Amino acid sequence: MTLRDLVVVRLGVAVNLVIGQVAAALLLPVYLDTIGTVLVAALVGWRAAIVAGLTSQVLNAVLSGNFTWLPFGLVQVVIALYAALAARLGAFRRLATAVPAGLLLGAVAASTSAPISYFLFGGVTAGGVTAVTTVLRALGAPLAVAVAAASYTTDLLDKTLVFALVAVVLRSLPRQMAARFPMLAR
Amino acid sequence: MSALLRFDGCGYRYPGAAAPALADLTLAVGGGEVVAVAGPVGAGTSTLLLVAGGYAPRLLGGTLEGTRVSEARRPAIVFATPWTQVTGLFQSVRGEVAFGPASFALPRERVLALTAEALERLGATHLAGRDPAGLSGGELQRVIVAGALAMEPDLLLLDDPAAELDPAGADALYGLLPRLAERGVAVLVATPDLVRAARVATRAVALREGRVVGDGPPARVLG
Amino acid sequence: MIGYAPGRSVVHRAHPYTPLVIASGLLLVAFAVRSPLAVWTVVAAALLFAAVAGVLGPVLRPAALLALPTWALLTVLHGLLGGPPHVAVGPLAFSVQGGERALVFGGRLAAILLAFLTALATVSPARLVEAMTVRGVRFGRIYLLVSTLTVVPRLRDRARRIIDAQQCRGLRLGGSPLARVRALGPLVVPLILSALAEVDEQALALDVRGASVDGARTPLETPEDHAADRAVRWGVLVLVVAAYAAKFLGRAP
Numbered sequence: 001m002t003l004r005d006l007v008v009v010r011l012g013v014a015v016n017l018v019i020g021q022v023a024a025a026l027l028l029p030v031y032l033d034t035i036g037t038v039l040v041a042a043l044v045g046w047r048a049a050i051v052a053g054l055t056s057q058v059l060n061a062v063l064s065g066n067f068t069w070l071p072f073g074l075v076q077v078v079i080a081l082y083a084a085l086a087a088r089l090g091a092f093r094r095l096a097t098a099v100p101a102g103l104l105l106g107a108v109a110a111s112t113s114a115p116i117s118y119f120l121f122g123g124v125t126a127g128g129v130t131a132v133t134t135v136l137r138a139l140g141a142p143l144a145v146a147v148a149a150a151s152y153t154t155d156l157l158d159k160t161l162v163f164a165l166v167a168v169v170l171r172s173l174p175r176q177m178a179a180r181f182p183m184l185a186r
Numbered sequence: 187m188s189a190l191l192r193f194d195g196c197g198y199r200y201p202g203a204a205a206p207a208l209a210d211l212t213l214a215v216g217g218g219e220v221v222a223v224a225g226p227v228g229a230g231t232s233t234l235l236l237v238a239g240g241y242a243p244r245l246l247g248g249t250l251e252g253t254r255v256s257e258a259r260r261p262a263i264v265f266a267t268p269w270t271q272v273t274g275l276f277q278s279v280r281g282e283v284a285f286g287p288a289s290f291a292l293p294r295e296r297v298l299a300l301t302a303e304a305l306e307r308l309g310a311t312h313l314a315g316r317d318p319a320g321l322s323g324g325e326l327q328r329v330i331v332a333g334a335l336a337m338e339p340d341l342l343l344l345d346d347p348a349a350e351l352d353p354a355g356a357d358a359l360y361g362l363l364p365r366l367a368e369r370g371v372a373v374l375v376a377t378p379d380l381v382r383a384a385r386v387a388t389r390a391v392a393l394r395e396g397r398v399v400g401d402g403p404p405a406r407v408l409g
Numbered sequence: 410m411i412g413y414a415p416g417r418s419v420v421h422r423a424h425p426y427t428p429l430v431i432a433s434g435l436l437l438v439a440f441a442v443r444s445p446l447a448v449w450t451v452v453a454a455a456l457l458f459a460a461v462a463g464v465l466g467p468v469l470r471p472a473a474l475l476a477l478p479t480w481a482l483l484t485v486l487h488g489l490l491g492g493p494p495h496v497a498v499g500p501l502a503f504s505v506q507g508g509e510r511a512l513v514f515g516g517r518l519a520a521i522l523l524a525f526l527t528a529l530a531t532v533s534p535a536r537l538v539e540a541m542t543v544r545g546v547r548f549g550r551i552y553l554l555v556s557t558l559t560v561v562p563r564l565r566d567r568a569r570r571i572i573d574a575q576q577c578r579g580l581r582l583g584g585s586p587l588a589r590v591r592a593l594g595p596l597v598v599p600l601i602l603s604a605l606a607e608v609d610e611q612a613l614a615l616d617v618r619g620a621s622v623d624g625a626r627t628p629l630e631t632p633e634d635h636a637a638d639r640a641v642r643w644g645v646l647v648l649v650v651a652a653y654a655a656k657f658l659g660r661a662p
Binding site: 236239241245246261262263265267269270271272273274275276277278281284285286287288289290291292293294297298319330333334337 | 533534535538551552555556557558559560562563607609610611612613614615616617618619620626627628629
């Protein structure tokens with residue numbers, strides 16, 4: 001990784017940590033806290049994206065004090081790899097391809113985080129998801145199903161929005177700035 | 187005075203750019219000179235500094251034509267906005283300034299001595315224990331310049347270095363440049379502040395659209 | 410209070426790696442054991458850790474704030490909605506097995522929070538940077554972990570300013586869900602683009618100061634690594650290995 005790549009990774013991590021306040025200002029039930037990871041995957045590559053994802057996980061825990069997020073680092077790795085592949089395949093060139101790719105990532109991410117949540121934490125992750133889990137459970141669904149369903153609904157929306165936003169950002173890059181990222185040329 | 191830096195028919199184009207940022211540049215700069223680089227926005231003054239220090243194309247990509255020969259072994263560049271230049275790794279100004287010399291793997295005492303000396307020359311000794319995050323723009327810019335000086339550069343490039351400084355701070359900073367030149371440092375300063383530049387510069391280079399349109403005594407070139 | 414709180418306790422003066430190893434050890438052991446009693450023993454150990462570090466008060470409050478909502482949900486999810494056998498607690502039927510699970514998961518949560526908040530309160534970032542530098546941790550890693558935290562407040566400010574500016578231009582923050590989703594673009598895209606525009610200058614500024622992703626640097630204030638520090642760290646490692654060995658042999662408490 002060059003120094004420049006390092007700075008881009010740092011940017012990705014910072015964006016991951018800050019973007020939540022934008023979503024909160026809009027009262028949207030999503031975190032968007034992987035948008036930096038996906039961006040780094042498209043701009044630099046999968047290795048840098050993994051570093052960005054894991055670092056974000058650690059720093060998120062440090063900033064919020066909620067260290068129970070640490071085991072979910074695996075999800076960040078999965079997201080990083082998927083996003084890098086999607087970028088390679090040109091998914092970010094058009095919204096029409098970015099949106100379905102994001103939807104699929106939502107399913108993949110939920111499939112990764114739900115078992116972690118279930119086995120390590122008894123189905124409890126963060127406030128929003130757990131509330132949905134509780135409601136579903138109260139309705140009679142088995143715990144595992146409730147956890148999975150809750151993960152899926154939030155993740156599908158969250159990751160779709162992340163991919164759509166990254167596609168828009170990449171399209172909006174001024175030509176001279178885009179030229180500085182060789183990964184985009186592919 | 188031998189040339190530390192020499193351009194011969196040099197041109198530079200940023201990656202993806204339609205037109206070259208610098209063209210047909212023929213220029214020589216030696217240690218002990220303070221060269222003011224002036225020109226309207228887009229004239230290529232910042233680009234000249236980046237190419238002079240060898241940062242373009244090495245770090246920025248793009249293509250270089252013609253020849254650039256540099257015997258400077260320790261170039262340093264300072265930009266206008268302090269916030270993008272601070273490393274963010276240290277909670278003390280002393281640590282921030284020591285970062286540069288520490289990367290040369292010099293002995294600890296030497297690093298601390300260079301740090302203290304640089305802070306003193308910028309009149310920033312009283313800031314040594316402060317957290318960079320709590321400083322004003324002007325104070326932080328002085329820390330940044332100190333950080334560059336602590337590395338004892340032989341080629342010092344400054345891009346509008348006093349933009350964040352108050353008049354007294356700007357005077358002090360520009361006043362520092364001739365003293366550095368006395369030690370043999372080659373100084374290039376790109377700035378819209380022609381008044382202060384003219385006071386301290388030994389020479390001025392005017393650029394327009396990437397080409398040199400004037401090179402000589404400040405009074406003549408800067409008008 | 411979340412974050413570094415200067416102090417003179419034994420934990421503060423220890424080598425920066427030591428509190429981090431202790432906290433990690435507590436986390437790992439919390440996941441190795443299975444009974445409520447064992448898990449809450451780990452919680453007690455975490456409380457002891459915080460007390461020895463002299464940060465029990467400052468750490469309890471954020472830990473409680475973070476844990477209580479989750480505990481409430483755990484109680485509902487496992488306690489009230491768990492399987493038989495049930496026990497009557499007032500008007501409610503409380504699942505015994507579910508209650509035990511809630512205690513285990515809740516305890517793990519508490520142990521992790523207490524342990525890491527304590528580590529956070531006792532490890533000074535400057536000393537950690539020095540410790541990592543001396544150990545030969547590559548500059549890139551140190552930079553990412555430490556420097557990002559400095560950049561975050563600036564980015565937050567910028568985000569706030571973009572929100573304000575776009576509102577002045579007529580962007581509404583409320584409205585239908587679709588309208589709110591549409592508002593994401595004008596807020597997120599400028600934030601990211603403006604940050605990307607600074608990348609070159611930031612990379613240059615690092616390069617100028619001789620930073621390279623791998624290079625060796627002169628450490629300035631090397632934190633001392635006493636024998637006691639090393640002993641504690643090894644002790645934690647042994648404890649973690651023993652806990653997991655017991656777990657895999659089916660004999661974890």
